[in-house]
Amino acid sequence: MGHRAVRAVGWARSLPLDTDAKTARDWTRAHLRTLAWTEGTPQTVCDVLLTVSELVTNAHVHARSSAQLVMTWDEQCLHIAVHDSSREVPVLRPPSIDRDGGRGVFLVDALADDWTVRACPTGKVVIACFRPPTPA
Known part of the structure; x- marks a missing residue:
């Protein structure tokens, strides 16, 4: 059986409670610039940045x-x-x-192509997936 190797790149950052969402967005924006496809997809980049902001704030x-x-x-x-x-x-x-807040997950659901929540021994992880638009 032939398996296609997947090439992946990734980054990680810890954001303590005293870190604001802007720091998370700026860090994300800097790494998005290294991905060639993001240059031509400003709406997807905005969606990713808003999602990062919401998830870190949550x-x-x-x-x-x-x-x-x-x-x-x-x-x-x-x-x-x-x-x-x-x-x-x-x-x-x-x-x-009628209530303040409560829109974060609603926004993530609207912006991301897919999202999920996974329990883990030390809490949970929320994962949102963004696929670049296919060229027309």
């Missing part, structure tokens, strides 16, 4: 935890994974004018 605010941000490109999908120390799984709820 880790800090709702989990009251530092966030471990891992970004991996495997030539098919850009995976954005954020780990925090809470085992509470985020719930997809429609936005409401």
